[in-house]
Amino acid sequence: MNARQRRVSWLRAALLLGFAALIAKLFIAGEMVKYMAPALDPLTAVTGVVMAAMGVLELFGGGSPHVHDDEPEASGMEHALTSILIVVPLALGILVTPRALGAGALGGQSVADLLLAYAPGAAPAPATRGPAPSRPIADTADLLAYLEQAGIAGVGQAVRATGLALHDGSLGDRELALLRYSITHCVADARPIALLVVGPGDRAPSADQWIEVEGVLAVREREGSQLVTIAASRIVAVPEPPNPYLGAQF
Amino acid sequence: MLPARLNELAVIFVSIVLQSLPFVLVGVFASALVQQHLSADLVARWLPRRRLPVVLASSVFGFVAPVCDCGVIPLARRLRAKGVPAYAATTFILAAPVVNPIVLISTALAFQGNWTIVGLRLGMTLTVSIAVGLAASALWPSASSLVPVGPPIHGGSDDGVTALSGIRGIASHATAEFFDVIFYIVLGALFTAVTQTLVPRTDLTRVGSHPMLSVATLMPVATLLSICSEADAFVARAFASTFTVGAILAFMTIGQIVDLRNGFLLVRTLGARPAALVGIVSYALVFILAVLVNLAARAL
Numbered sequence: 001m002n003a004r005q006r007r008v009s010w011l012r013a014a015l016l017l018g019f020a021a022l023i024a025k026l027f028i029a030g031e032m033v034k035y036m037a038p039a040l041d042p043l044t045a046v047t048g049v050v051m052a053a054m055g056v057l058e059l060f061g062g063g064s065p066h067v068h069d070d071e072p073e074a075s076g077m078e079h080a081l082t083s084i085l086i087v088v089p090l091a092l093g094i095l096v097t098p099r100a101l102g103a104g105a106l107g108g109q110s111v112a113d114l115l116l117a118y119a120p121g122a123a124p125a126p127a128t129r130g131p132a133p134s135r136p137i138a139d140t141a142d143l144l145a146y147l148e149q150a151g152i153a154g155v156g157q158a159v160r161a162t163g164l165a166l167h168d169g170s171l172g173d174r175e176l177a178l179l180r181y182s183i184t185h186c187v188a189d190a191r192p193i194a195l196l197v198v199g200p201g202d203r204a205p206s207a208d209q210w211i212e213v214e215g216v217l218a219v220r221e222r223e224g225s226q227l228v229t230i231a232a233s234r235i236v237a238v239p240e241p242p243n244p245y246l247g248a249q250f
Numbered sequence: 251m252l253p254a255r256l257n258e259l260a261v262i263f264v265s266i267v268l269q270s271l272p273f274v275l276v277g278v279f280a281s282a283l284v285q286q287h288l289s290a291d292l293v294a295r296w297l298p299r300r301r302l303p304v305v306l307a308s309s310v311f312g313f314v315a316p317v318c319d320c321g322v323i324p325l326a327r328r329l330r331a332k333g334v335p336a337y338a339a340t341t342f343i344l345a346a347p348v349v350n351p352i353v354l355i356s357t358a359l360a361f362q363g364n365w366t367i368v369g370l371r372l373g374m375t376l377t378v379s380i381a382v383g384l385a386a387s388a389l390w391p392s393a394s395s396l397v398p399v400g401p402p403i404h405g406g407s408d409d410g411v412t413a414l415s416g417i418r419g420i421a422s423h424a425t426a427e428f429f430d431v432i433f434y435i436v437l438g439a440l441f442t443a444v445t446q447t448l449v450p451r452t453d454l455t456r457v458g459s460h461p462m463l464s465v466a467t468l469m470p471v472a473t474l475l476s477i478c479s480e481a482d483a484f485v486a487r488a489f490a491s492t493f494t495v496g497a498i499l500a501f502m503t504i505g506q507i508v509d510l511r512n513g514f515l516l517v518r519t520l521g522a523r524p525a526a527l528v529g530i531v532s533y534a535l536v537f538i539l540a541v542l543v544n545l546a547a548r549a550l
Contacts, residue, residue: 012429019271026268035265047272054428057421082433089267089436092260101261104254108450184362186265188442189487208254 008079009058015086016055022093023048033243034098036186100244101181101190102208103166111168111177114194117225118152133157140180141246144193147217147228157217159230162241165205166194174199178213178230182246193246196220196229205235212238255447263443270435270481273356274428277480280316280352282423284325286416301337305383308338309376312346312353319347319479319506323519336390340520340528341383347479347506348375357502360483361490367499370543371483374503378535382528390524431478438477442485458493461544465537468497472505479506496544500536507532 023044026032036044106114133146137159146154163178171177176197181190197213198220205211215232298304317325325346326339334342347353354368361367458464468489477485482505486498493501508529517525 012425016425016428023268034261035268040269043272044268047275050275051271054421054425057418058425061418061422082429085433085436085440089264089439093264093268096257096260098261098264099254099257101258102254105258105447107446184487185360185484186262186269188262188266188269188446188485189490191491 011079011083013055013059015083015090016051016058018087018090018094020048020052020055022090023051025094030242031098033245034100034187035093037183037245037247038243039247040185100240101187102164103179104208105181105190106179106192109192110170111166111194112170112222114179114192115177115196115222115225116147116193116228118147118219118228120226137161140178140195143195144246152219152226155217155219158215159217160212160214161195161230162210162212162238163195165207165209165211167204167207171196174201174204176204178211180246181244187245190245196227197235198229198231199235200232205237210238210240212236259443259447262446263439266439266442266485267436269484270439270478273352273359273480273484274431274435274478275424276352276356277316277478278424278427278431279420281427282420284315284317286420286423301335301387302384304335304338305341305380305387308334308341308383309345309379310349311342312348312350315346316350316352317346319509322346323516327519335387336520336524337383337386340386340524341379343516343519344382344507344528344532345375345379348372348503349379353479353483356480357483360487367495370495370499371502374499374536374539374543375506377539378503378507378532381535382531385527385531386524389527434476435478435481438475438481438485441475458489458497461494461496461548462541464494464497465500465540465544468493468501469504469533469537469540472501473508474510475505476509477505482506494544495547496540496542499543500540503540504533504536507536 023032026035027041027045027048032038032041032044131150131153133142133150137143137146137157140161140163143159143161146157146159150157161178163180166177166179168177176199177194178197179192179194181187181192183190197215198218200215212235213230213232214234215230218229218231220227220229296307298307315325322343326334326343329342330336330339349372354372357371358365358368457467472482475482475485482502486501489501490498513525516528519525520528
């Protein structure tokens with residue numbers, strides 16, 4: 001191996017070990033949930049281990065060959081360009097403290113289009129009570145699971161939910177939307193889910209602030225839809241939860 | 251602390267790269283195994299001699315040699331050198347990046363086990379590759395358009411290889427393959443993150459819900475992005491909420507046939523006219539098939 005090949009080999013080893021270090025840092029700092037769904041954690045961890053092993057082998061194993069023997073070997077400029085581009089996500093992942101997606105990620109979508117509605121059908125008789133939840137509804141995931149089970153029959157159920165406060169011209173007085181994103185694999189496939197909240201007073205929380213809402217499930221008619229509504233008795237500002245995203249099931 | 255939009259861009263960009271890594275690793279190790287252990291002589295011996303069976307066999311040969319679009323052309327050149335007809339090698343180049351178990355499984359994972367998407371992707375790719383292969387066999391039945399090959403393909407023989415050196419060899423090839431593809435994965439992730447962050451989603455949705463416009467929009471994007479077949483389904487999945495299913499399928503099909511990254515290599519390998527035929531026929535067929543899927547989806 002000549003000096004140039006050795007330099008390329010060291011560079012490759014550094015980049016592979018860099019990816020392994022990035023994955024380790026995100027797990028240790030508890031930041032992986034800001035990028036990926038927890039379901040992929042085992043696969044990501046194995047990836048980190050494999051990349052670390054590849055880096056060590058590249059460093060001490062004499063370097064990797066050129067894959068395509070019949071093509072001219074990449075120039076120093078090509079190696080430099082590749083390395084610079086690969087360093088960008090590594091540096092961003094290691095140096096930047098990630099924050100959860102906010103209202104800006106809606107990309108101009110109207111809140112009215114995102115609000116969750118009950119399945120079309122007749123409203124339940126006033127005396128009808130929905131099924132009791134299997135456990136107290138203490139967060140948005142519990143609430144969405146309960147809504148799937150009970151539908152509009154769940155009206156009147158006491159609930160607590162957390163999300164981002166969202167204001168929009170399509171909402172009425174004392175109304176706001178409670179926004180959460182659900183992700184399947186990573187934040188690139190995030191889907192917004194919004195619940196209508198009717199506040200207890202005139203003082204609305206600031207936009208993009210994480211809030212906890214306590215109240216009861218209700219229904220509001222709008223443009224032919226029966227919107228899932230939380231008639232709030234209490235709204236308080238809270239810090240961003242450790243895992244700001246809902247799972248793929250929602 | 252980064253401004254909100256910049257933070258959003260950075261988080262989406264890094265997340266796509268992180269999400270792609272495991273599947274890129276699976277692909278490069280599979281490719282390294284083929285490189286190390288599959289002999290081109292053996293492959294050529296298995297292939298039938300008549301045109302239609304050859305094209306059909308070539309279209310599904312990716313199940314035996316699961317190489318992504320990054321490794322398919324060099325392998326096809328080696329197969330051609332061992333007596334595989336040019337039209338069969340062309341069919342293999344078009345089909346193998348998608349018609350192989352690794353890519354089909356990664357597509358299923360990306361789309362949460364939606365086997366309809368997997369089946370449609372498989373069907374669309376097979377249709378295009380077989381059609382182009384048959385057209386090539388009719389136009390150039392005895393063409394030796396593939397340029398003369400270079401040195402003999404490495405691998406395919408275990409003689410004198412110890413277990414340790416074998417593992418080290420596979421790791422070395424996998425590392426080399428990884429650095430051949432990772433540039434384009436990162437570039438594609440950056441492009442996608444910028445698009446998602448800066449292009450208003452309402453604009454994308456407006457274009458993306460049109461049965462023909464959505465297909466016409468995403469096909470050139472796929473060609474420009476040139477994303478590896480092991481990872482493109484995850485990028486396509488990010489478009490799934492704003493684009494029609496036909497556009498998503500077109501993105502995943504044409505991106506593996508006509509892309510910037512392999513374009514020059516394809517021209518050098520097939521020659522200018524056959525490469526142009528591949529490009530034009532593939533674009534037209536994928537567009538028609540994707541629009542038909544959209545119309546069928548609307549009718550259901």
